[in-house]
Amino acid sequence: MGVFGESLSVMEGDSVSLNTGVTEMKDDDEILWTFGAEDSLIAEISKADGVFSTYGRFRDRLKLDDQTGSLTITNITTEHAGVYQLEIRGMTLSSKTFNVSVYARLPVPVISRDSSNCSSSPSNCSLVCSSVVNVSHVTLSWYKGISVLSSISASDLSISLSLPLEVEYQDKNTYSCVLNNPISNQTTHLDINTLCHTCEVHNHCCGPTEAVIRLALCALVGVATVAFLLYDIRATRGDKKLIDTS
Template sequence: MSNKMFYAVILFCLQPVVFADTVTVKSVSVTKGNSVTLDSGLTEMMDDDLILWRFGYNKTLIAEISVMEDSITVYDDVPDERFRDRLKLDYQTGSLTITNTRTEHTGDYQLQSNSVRKRFNLTVYARLSVPVISRDSSQCSSSSSSSSSSQQNCSLLCSVVNVSHVTLSWYKGNSLLSSISVSDLSISLSLPLEVEYQEKNSYSCVINNPIRNQTTHLDITELCLTCSEDHVHCCGSIEAVIRLVLSALVGVATAAVLVYDIRSSSG
């Protein structure tokens, strides 16, 4: 049996239950597409060190360094090629780097060697989309049957699509007004807000995960016109279009009359 296999057998069999129960798990986060390094904590390895990196519940071997045999081996085709061309080992320290991360790289990583044992819980977060603030389009159509006080409010909606492990929140200045969270399903989220017309307060909608956030600020003067202002704006636009069409028709009619007169005169 080679020295490499001898040390591998020892490390695999040596107190696996104690390893799982006593080693502190370090949580690591990264945004999808970025690189992340799982630090061994070593400055250099011993002459007889054998570094083993394992992934997942089944503790699949994905990389190893044998100092004695002066070799580095990466098994990036297991368990399902999710690590293909993405694993790098530091020969001096034994640290593992995952490049161009994907959400499929989320999971448990274990480091075993003669001198150190570590566990890492890696979470890869998808990139955050920017929240979109819109106005409730049904507000004016239903306000005619509501009280005059309800007409003083503007109903808004903040929305994001295809998100997971995030929290969506409304803020008034720096004060949290409301929030909604989603765990591991990729879904769309919407969060309502009602403000008063012509209000001077500052509002913002924020989506965040543990490592990043995206913010959209509310422009009340742009979204929160009163229903009468919406009607005037709408009707004013329609009136302008009608006038333009009528002007074009008059121009065409005038040209037709001129052509008819010219033909009559020449005849």
């Protein structure tokens, strides 16, 4: 019995074919496909017995080649990832394993201005690239041209990734944020003129202490204005009474 394995990686929603390596089945050949640690039977071909069937919870996604016995999984999802075992019975007995990895489609990372650090440096613009992912084995990275500046990786599902970056307002370099897994990536390019111009405006905005002082000054000015108006009205009425009495 010959035993060897093959590793395959596929994107969720795509199709993957597990090839038997057989050019054409013989009349007395029997092919069995099993899946998972329990070796659950999912497909079977027996020319002698007239058997050509698929089984199990995702049988509607399985397609068998009646000439070679190869198995195709269509519209694959992460629940279909795992080990597939092929057994060919005939004049000789052989087997083969396939380790199938399925990766979910990646979201596009989002670049935004980090308002919490907007006033920390008058010459730099603080940015953050973030992504909420429901997939495993992903890396979020900042690139300057083709060079990696920083990166963060995660192997768990359902996690929020974020990565900061500081650039000068007049920086002319090309920056991009990339989210990738072993077989695909999503890229967002930084528009410094748009994001950092907004940040620069906010850098000139008053902080909490200055805002309180300005509010207090506005209130004092308002009180003084009202007092002046009341004094002016009373003075005008006083002058009018003097004129009437005279």
